[in-house]
Amino acid sequence: MANELPKVPVVIVGMGWAGGIIASELTKAGIEVVGLERGKERKTSDYYMVHDELRYALRYEMMKDLSKETLTFRNTEKMRALPMRTYGTFLDGTGVGGAGSHWNGQNYRFLPYDFEIASKTVEKYGKNKIPDGMALQDWGITYDELEPYYDKYEKMAGISGEEVPIYGKRSAPYPTKPMLKTPVLEMFEKATKKLGYNPYMVPSANLSENYTNPDGIARGACQYCAFCERFGCEYGAKADPIVTVLPVAEKTGKLDLRTHANVIEILHDGNKASGVRYVNPVTREEFIQPADVVVLSSYVFNNVKLLLASNLGKAYDSKTGQGVIGKNYAYQITGESSLGFFKDKFNLYAGAGALGMEIPEYTGDNFDHTDLDFIHGAGIRMFQYGNRPISNNFVPDGTATWGKEFKQTSIKYANSWLKVAVQGASMPWRTNYLDLDPTYKDTYGVPLLRMTYDYTEQDHNLTKYMAKQTAPIMEEMGAEIIETTGSLEPLDVAPYINTHNTGGVIMGEDPATSAVNSYLQMWDAENVFVAGASAFPHNSSFNPTGTLGALSYRSAEGIEKYLKNGGSLV
Amino acid sequence: MANEEKDSKISRRKFVKNSGYVAGGVVGGGLLGSLLGVNFKGSEQTSTAPVKEAKFNQALMYFTRQADFKTLGAATERIFPEDDNGPGALALGVPYFIDHQLAGSYGRNDQEYMQGPFHDGTAFQGLQSPLKRHEIFMQGIRALEKESQSDFNDSFTSLEGEQQDKILQKFEDDKVKLKGVKASEFFDLLRSATLAGAYSDPLYGGNEDMAGWKMKEYPGSQMSYINEIEEEDFVEMKPSALHEHL
Numbered sequence: 001m002a003n004e005l006p007k008v009p010v011v012i013v014g015m016g017w018a019g020g021i022i023a024s025e026l027t028k029a030g031i032e033v034v035g036l037e038r039g040k041e042r043k044t045s046d047y048y049m050v051h052d053e054l055r056y057a058l059r060y061e062m063m064k065d066l067s068k069e070t071l072t073f074r075n076t077e078k079m080r081a082l083p084m085r086t087y088g089t090f091l092d093g094t095g096v097g098g099a100g101s102h103w104n105g106q107n108y109r110f111l112p113y114d115f116e117i118a119s120k121t122v123e124k125y126g127k128n129k130i131p132d133g134m135a136l137q138d139w140g141i142t143y144d145e146l147e148p149y150y151d152k153y154e155k156m157a158g159i160s161g162e163e164v165p166i167y168g169k170r171s172a173p174y175p176t177k178p179m180l181k182t183p184v185l186e187m188f189e190k191a192t193k194k195l196g197y198n199p200y201m202v203p204s205a206n207l208s209e210n211y212t213n214p215d216g217i218a219r220g221a222c223q224y225c226a227f228c229e230r231f232g233c234e235y236g237a238k239a240d241p242i243v244t245v246l247p248v249a250e251k252t253g254k255l256d257l258r259t260h261a262n263v264i265e266i267l268h269d270g271n272k273a274s275g276v277r278y279v280n281p282v283t284r285e286e287f288i289q290p291a292d293v294v295v296l297s298s299y300v301f302n303n304v305k306l307l308l309a310s311n312l313g314k315a316y317d318s319k320t321g322q323g324v325i326g327k328n329y330a331y332q333i334t335g336e337s338s339l340g341f342f343k344d345k346f347n348l349y350a351g352a353g354a355l356g357m358e359i360p361e362y363t364g365d366n367f368d369h370t371d372l373d374f375i376h377g378a379g380i381r382m383f384q385y386g387n388r389p390i391s392n393n394f395v396p397d398g399t400a401t402w403g404k405e406f407k408q409t410s411i412k413y414a415n416s417w418l419k420v421a422v423q424g425a426s427m428p429w430r431t432n433y434l435d436l437d438p439t440y441k442d443t444y445g446v447p448l449l450r451m452t453y454d455y456t457e458q459d460h461n462l463t464k465y466m467a468k469q470t471a472p473i474m475e476e477m478g479a480e481i482i483e484t485t486g487s488l489e490p491l492d493v494a495p496y497i498n499t500h501n502t503g504g505v506i507m508g509e510d511p512a513t514s515a516v517n518s519y520l521q522m523w524d525a526e527n528v529f530v531a532g533a534s535a536f537p538h539n540s541s542f543n544p545t546g547t548l549g550a551l552s553y554r555s556a557e558g559i560e561k562y563l564k565n566g567g568s569l570v
Numbered sequence: 571m572a573n574e575e576k577d578s579k580i581s582r583r584k585f586v587k588n589s590g591y592v593a594g595g596v597v598g599g600g601l602l603g604s605l606l607g608v609n610f611k612g613s614e615q616t617s618t619a620p621v622k623e624a625k626f627n628q629a630l631m632y633f634t635r636q637a638d639f640k641t642l643g644a645a646t647e648r649i650f651p652e653d654d655n656g657p658g659a660l661a662l663g664v665p666y667f668i669d670h671q672l673a674g675s676y677g678r679n680d681q682e683y684m685q686g687p688f689h690d691g692t693a694f695q696g697l698q699s700p701l702k703r704h705e706i707f708m709q710g711i712r713a714l715e716k717e718s719q720s721d722f723n724d725s726f727t728s729l730e731g732e733q734q735d736k737i738l739q740k741f742e743d744d745k746v747k748l749k750g751v752k753a754s755e756f757f758d759l760l761r762s763a764t765l766a767g768a769y770s771d772p773l774y775g776g777n778e779d780m781a782g783w784k785m786k787e788y789p790g791s792q793m794s795y796i797n798e799i800e801e802e803d804f805v806e807m808k809p810s811a812l813h814e815h816l
């Protein structure tokens with residue numbers, strides 16, 4: 001029997017960036033919020049033993065426990081979907097802070113082009129530029145409308161960066177200066193400049209200098225400790241909800257944050273939600289939390305899963321193209337790069353999650369696509385994360401993968417390889433979507449989410465084109481051996497790629513083709529807000545968090561308005 | 571050096587003398603031999619190596635048969651052999667690392683989705699075996715021995731290095747049949763666990779004396795690189811392990 005708790009104004013499901021931002025904004029406005037988080041509590045003091053590659057990077061100390069919940073995967077509808085039993089292409093976060101505790105902190109804005117991609121493509125290249133099956137749509141918001149929220153988010157997090165003239169206009173400079181330019185980044189800079197590009201330091205949520213944000217939160221500068229992505233930052237230098245938005249919310253006394261609270265159902269009557277049902281994964285006690293407003297911020301996957309499992313909103317049907325929940329699932333195209341092996345040794349054991357440079361010339365529609373067989377583009381970039389030894393075993397092609405030769409060569413190049421990589425935009429397709437698995441269930445008996453996803457012609461063409469641009473940069477940098485990869489295999493769920501999953505509960509102007517409006521308010525249930533990259537109708541070439549952070553600020557504003565006036569916000 | 575060698579001989583003799591089991595003939599030479607191998611590994615392998623203090627965590631928490639443990643050790647040494655750069659898997663303690671990992675949540679797949687039904691997937695659907703990692707290792711190690719017996723009529727641990735490689739290659743190439751898992755999947759686990767043992771923090775029983783890190787000139791778990799991050803020249807640092815952070 002579920003234990004029914006007293007009603008509250010707002011219940012938020014998931015305490016990562018999206019949930020943390022909304023909790024902080026609402027509680028600052030004096031609104032009582034219950035935050036439900038399936039994982040455990042986390043503090044900076046939990047990070048003192050964090051420089052442990054095995055525990056954190058290989059055994060996924062901070063990630064979701066797959067024995068409780070995973071997703072099933074297939075490349076096409078013709079295949080049987082099978083559970084992702086071990087990690088894993090993507091690593092979902094769990095615990096207070098969510099993936100925002102163990103992200104890299106590469107923090108971008110999307111381009112003005114992204115928000116109006118369908119209209120701009122038709123306007124410039126004609127209707128035929130959008131191939132059959134590509135579910136391209138505008139976002140229902142423009143860059144200029146979202147800009148103030150980007151600004152707010154960046155000031156909260158203290159993003160370190162430098163302006164890029166061909167990107168969207170900024171109302172204010174970055175709050176902190178760019179990260180330090182290391183010798184290998186200088187090599188990239190010199191090479192790309194010589195080739196006529198305008199490289200810039202990647203905007204970073206690893207603070208370049210000490211910073212106090214508008215909420216009064218003071219944090220120290222990054223130490224380039226090289227245990228960043230997949231790890232928590234013991235210095236609080238990396239922007240993480242637990243050192244930014246959550247302490248602010250807690251200080252108001254208005255946030256009731258409950259850990260070990262795994263939501264399994266949204267309770268509703270078809271038009272309006274009345275609350276959520278959750279289970280304590282440790283004690284297995286069940287609770288009902290009634291609320292005036294339900295906010296889902298449980299990451300892309302569980303935002304979709306909870307809606308489908310609770311039968312709220314119209315499920316997407318790939319046969320007819322009708323329905324919205326689960327539609328426009330997109331990812332990131334990253335199959336192309338040039339790996340260079342050098343004679344020199346660099347201090348590559350040092351680094352940070354967002355320490356890198358990129359060229360802007362091949363992003364969005366910043367280059368002419370008239371004669372190209374793809375739309376959108378990619379960032380061509382080089383990072384210095386800090387090479388950790390278990391995973392740092394790169395050897396030139398043709399080298400044995402174990403034994404004497406492997407050992408010798410992997411040690412020889414341990415501090416002497418660099419990679420010019422590509423991060424490409426991912427377009428939505430009718431055949432790429434999320435729904436519920438008919439067979440497999442999570443530990444609470446709820447069906448697992450099923451992902452049907454594969455790369456398309458667009459992705460292969462983009463990959464080939466971008467790979468060609470990486471090799472000259474590596475040559476210019478003076479590598480002794482250069483290996484360029486320019487082809488995509490089908491998406492493989494085994495090796496890590498990145499956790500840039502998007503779509504499934506997308507925003508837009510039309511309830512027939514989108515699930516939420518530009519405040520992330522559900523068309524079909526006005527007191528339900530669904531925050532996260534699940535709202536992206538497609539994925540740009542830039543990492544998602546800056547944009548989902550901005551949208552969360554806008555959503556918080558919408559929720560406040562809704563609590564006052566009710567009704568649809570648009 | 572001379573002194574250390576002497577010490578090692580003394581302690582070895584002392585061990586034999588103190589070992590009531592041997593004197594009483596209760597246990598055969600197998601146990602004695604392997605205990606000597608375990609406790610005095612350094613002195614047996616290279617007579618000039620210094621003897622270290624007893625390493626109480628160099629004992630088995632997963633394997634029950636020493637033969638299996640030795641097969642594992644021999645296989646890891648072929649994957650990561652001793653060479654001019656420095657120690658191989660055996661001297662780094664990799665077999666102990668793997669033994670200890672198999673006894674814990676890694677070996678028992680505590681954090682993996684292990685609910686059925688189980689089906690073979692495509693090459694893009696990840697590991698789908700119903701077996702837990704410790705079961706895969708156990709089966710794989712026994713199969714290494716079996717292949718060795720059938721191909722070379724000898725135990726895996728007695729083969730020449732090149733012969734051992736031939737056997738391992740058969741696993742990597744899926745030329746051996748295992749139950750519920752592919753031989754190549756076992757081989758991949760073995761390879762990745764060997765590398766993890768060579769390079770993880772010594773707290774886990776491998777990377778002895780941080781020697782794995784030293785080969786890669788990897789400084790371990792330093793707190794900050796703010797002073798090195800802009801240096802043009804390679805900065806060598808004395809490595810540091812988590813032990814120092816307590």
Ligand SMILES: Cc1cc2nc3c(=O)[nH]c(=O)nc-3n(C[C@H](O)[C@H](O)[C@H](O)COP(=O)(O)OP(=O)(O)OC[C@H]3O[C@@H](n4cnc5c(N)ncnc54)[C@H](O)[C@@H]3O)c2cc1C
Nearest residue numbers: 014016017018038094098099100104105106263298543545
């Ligand atoms: C290793 C790594 C590196 C990354 N690097 C970058 C980067 O450099 N730049 C970038 O932009 N992005 C990066 N990302 C992605 C980034 O972390 C995410 O985009 C971002 O953190 C998502 O925030 P979120 O709030 O939407 O979701 P999350 O942070 O995943 O938060 C969701 C929360 O909801 C909880 N939850 C889920 N289901 C339930 C439920 N049923 N009941 C209760 N609680 C639930 C989860 O436990 C989690 O805490 C990275 C991700 C990873 C894993």
Ligand code: SF4
Nearest residue numbers: 206222223225228233
């Ligand atoms: S690299 Fe910088 S931001 Fe990242 S964990 Fe280390 S100190 Fe923190």
